[in-house]
Amino acid sequence: MAKNGNATSLVGEDILVIPTAASFYLGGGVTEFPLGPNETERLRVLQASGLMDALAVAGLDVLCEEAARHFSVKTAIVTLLDKDVQVFKAKFGIEANSTPRRMAFCNFTILSDQVFIVGDALADQRFASNPLVTGPPFIRFYAGAPLIFRQEVRLGALCLLHPKPRTFSLGDRAELHEMADRVTDFVSDAWYAIDHHQ
Template sequence: MKKPQKPKNEPLRIQTLNELGLLDSEPEPQLDRLTEFVAHVFCVPVALISLVDSDRQWFKSKVGLDACETSRDISFCGHAILGPDVFVVPNALKDERFKDNPLVTGPPYIRFYAGAPLVHKNGSALGTLCLIDIEPRTFDEDDIKVLREVADKVIWEFCH
C-alpha cells in the first residue's frame, strides 16, 4: 500500500479547512442532496463528500457508509487531492497503490474509486466528492465531466 503524500500547499490547505469551519460540522441538507444525486446518477453504493485534514479524512456527507472518518494514511482521497483532475481507480485490486489497502482487502471492499478534488479559490484541495463501488468499473470522459461539475457545486456551497 502506498500512503498518500502531502500537497505542497499543505499548511494553506489545513488553514483553509479550519477557517471554513467544515470539519466536524453538522450535516447540511444541500450537500446531502448532492451526495445522494451522484450516488443515484452513477449507480454506486457509496458516495462521499470527504474532507482531508492532517491525519484523517472526515465525511461531511455520505451515502452507503456508516463510518464518519478514516485514517488519511489509507485514504484514496488523500491521493486524489494531489492533483487537479478527477482521480480514477478502475480496479483497486489491480492497482499497486491500493491492492493491499485495508479498505480494499476488508470492508467496504473498495474496487472502484473516482474522486473529484474540491478545490478552493486559493488553490487548496480540501477533499473530494467521491464515488465508491464494490465492483471494478470504467469511468469515461462524460462521467468525469459530470462528477467535476457536481464537485464544483459542492465547493461553491462551502464558500457561500
C-alpha cells in the same frame, strides 16, 4: 466495534482504524500517503475555515445520493482531509463518518485539479493492500473530483465507491467535476455563514 488482532473493524460506528502497508517518502520524511507541495497551507486554510467542526451542510447528503444513483455506484461521499483524518461531511451508502487519513484514496485526488480514477483497486499496487479494499467496504472502483475552494486550495473531494471494477468515461469525469463544483458552492455558502457568525 470489534477488534481482531491489531486491526479494528467498523460495524455501524464512527471510524475505521486499520493500519495500511503503503508508505511514501515525501518532504524529508516517511508518510503513509502522498502530500502536495502546499500541504501546510492547505491545512491552515482548512482549519481557519471552521468546516471541520461545522454542522452538516444542508443538501449535501441529497447530492451524494444523486451522484450515487446517477453513476450507478454503491457509495458517494463528500470528504475533507485534515492532518490525520478524513472526515465525511456528507455521504450515501456508508455508515462510517471518517477514516484515518492514511487510508484515504482522496489523498491522491487532492494532488491535482483532475478527476482521479482507480478502475480496479485490487489491480493497483497503491491500493491493493488497503484495508478498505481487502475489507469493508471492499472498494474496487474509486472516482474522485477535488473540491477546490478559496485560493485554489483543494480541501477534499466528492468521491464515488463501488465494490466491483468499472470504467469511467471522459463524459463521466466531466459530470463528476460538475457535481463537485455544486458541492463547493454548497460548502462555500456554509463557510461564508461561519465567517459572518464569528
